[in-house]
Amino acid sequence: MxxxxxxxxxxxxxxxxxxxxxxxxxxxxAGPCKPNQxxxxxxxxxxxxxxxxxxxxxxxxxxxxxxxxxxxxxxxxxxxxxxxxxxxxxxxxxxxxxxxxxxxxxxxxxxxxxxxxxxxxxxxxxxxxxxxxxxxxxxxxxxxxxxxxxxxxxxxxxxxxxxxxxxxxxxxxxxxxxxxxxxxxxxxxxxxxxxxxxxxxxxxxxxxGKWQSEFHKENTEKRNFMLNEEKTKIVPTMHQQGMYKTYKDTEVECDVVEVPYVGNISLLVIVPKLGDIDRVGQTLTPQRIKNYFSFMKTSMLDLYLPKVSxxxxxxxxxxxxxxxxxxxxxxxxxxxxxxxxxxxxxxxxxxxxxxxNIEELEAVASGVTDTRVYYNLNLNSNPELKADRPFLMLIYHKVTQTILWIGRVKDPSLAGIPGEEEGTNVKRQI
Structure with a gap:
């Protein structure tokens, strides 16, 4: 800053x-702190x-x-x-x-x-x-x-x-x-x-941070991302099959998934209906975010998440x-x-x-035996969550309930400094 x-x-x-x-x-x-209590x-x-x-x-x-x-x-x-x-x-x-x-x-x-x-x-x-x-x-x-x-x-x-x-x-x-x-x-x-x-x-x-369940480059493929009802772009999209915590917010109509890093930090992805990202972003409150983590359920999931930078x-x-x-x-x-x-x-x-920079993270080469368990299930039998339209994201410290970063992605194909993009107003009032 x-x-x-x-x-x-x-x-x-x-x-x-x-x-x-x-x-x-x-x-x-809740409530003020007073040392004389x-x-x-x-x-x-x-x-x-x-x-x-x-x-x-x-x-x-x-x-x-x-x-x-x-x-x-x-x-x-x-x-x-x-x-x-x-x-x-x-x-x-x-x-x-x-x-x-x-x-x-x-x-x-x-x-x-x-x-x-x-x-x-x-x-x-x-x-x-x-x-x-x-x-x-x-x-x-x-x-x-x-x-x-x-x-x-x-x-x-x-x-x-x-x-x-x-x-x-x-x-x-x-x-x-x-x-x-x-x-x-x-x-x-x-x-x-x-x-x-x-x-x-x-x-x-x-x-x-390092993904708790790593995305593998061989599973990344180009998929459609809907910018709006009329326009779609093809963007590199990561895919992972595994156990994830999800929540469906029926009040504001969005799907929520927690993508954990190793440790106590997670990427929280909130996917509203197409064209609804601005409204959903304005409804976020501390209590709503707490509720997402409190009421999430763990299940096998096919997760599709576009690479972002x-x-x-x-x-x-x-x-x-x-x-x-x-x-x-x-x-x-x-x-x-x-x-x-x-x-x-x-x-x-x-x-x-x-x-x-949200992408696949490869392990550093070393002389250590790497034992992993991969799920070999029918992809069609698992629920899917696709961030294939504009979505919100938070990098969140779970134990202390901290929002470290918060943002949104409307077009994963865009990169660079927004102030250098035509038509943006990020340098307002300078």
């Missing part, structure tokens, strides 16, 4: 670059983390529903990491004051429910959960801040960033573009036009304004005096970048 800010009343340019890879666990809970210290913090987590789940769906609304003219394929957005706004809240601080908390769903210290400490504890190493899956958690050597960053902001988010702040001479690019951009591919900005926050999140870079400024963060982008009202008192800081724009 790219945060583009401007520093006023100063002729010398200042830039900040924040590189993040964030994964936050979500635990749904007789809870032990550990139970109080568990309740607090759950309260913050619940707000993250709700925030994730609200952001997606704003971005994917037809009035926003979004690209056909769309993916966001709402957890990264949530956590980065939490880090902005560390340095925000007055009205700006209040607007961030309202948008996060936390006004008058937790203190600043409780919010950031809960985020710290949540980050620790998903940062734990595990076999056959990888979370990268890297956060680094680069700031112009002329800036006077408050010591307490540096201390809090390190304490709660494990983010260090390094100084760099932004008046030397060549050295700046060598130092910073070797860490991440930057597609924003930073050279026209004064201060930049960059957020990057990634996850790599695309990359996203777009502005969030307009979306965040719709969600109530108005003073953030105002040269008069924005208050980030908790970051630096040396000059007025204004948030000029927010950029978010996400990418996905």
């Amino acid at each position: 790219y945060f583009v800010l401007q520093r006023c009343r100063c002729e010398r340019k200042m830039k900040i670059l924040l590189l993040l890879q964030l994964f936050i666990s979500l635990i749904l809970a 007789g809870r032990s210290y550990n139970l109080f913090w568990e309740c607090l983390v759950a309260e913050v987590s619940e707000s993250q789940m709700d925030f994730a769906l609200r952001v997606y529903q704003h971005i994917s609304a037809p009035t926003m003219r979004p690209p056909p394929n769309l993916l966001i990491s709402p957890i990264s957005i949530y956590t980065t706004f939490s880090m902005l809240a560390l340095g925000a004051r007055s009205r700006t601080h209040k607007e961030i908390l309202i948008a996060l769903g936390l006004e008058d429910t937790v203190t600043d210290e409780e919010l950031h400490d809960a985020n710290r504890k949540l980050l620790q959960v998903l940062s734990q190493p595990a076999n056959d899956m990888e979370f990268k958690d890297h956060k680094e801040v680069f700031i112009d050597e002329s800036a006077k960053i408050l010591p307490e902001y540096k201390q809090n960033m390190a304490q709660y988010y494990n983010a260090s702040i390094s100084t760099i001479n932004f008046n030397n573009p060549e050295n700046t690019e060598k130092t910073i951009f070797k860490l991440v591919s930057d597609r924003a036009d930073n050279k026209k900005q004064n201060m930049v926050f960059l957020d990057y999140a990634s996850f790599q 695309f990359d996203h870079l777009f502005s969030l400024k307009y979306i965040m304004s719709l969600m109530g963060m108005e003073s953030l982008f105002s040269s008069e009202d924005a208050d980030f005096s908790g970051i630096s008192k040396d000059g007025k800081i204004q948030l000029a724009d927010i950029y978010h970048q996400s990418s996905t």
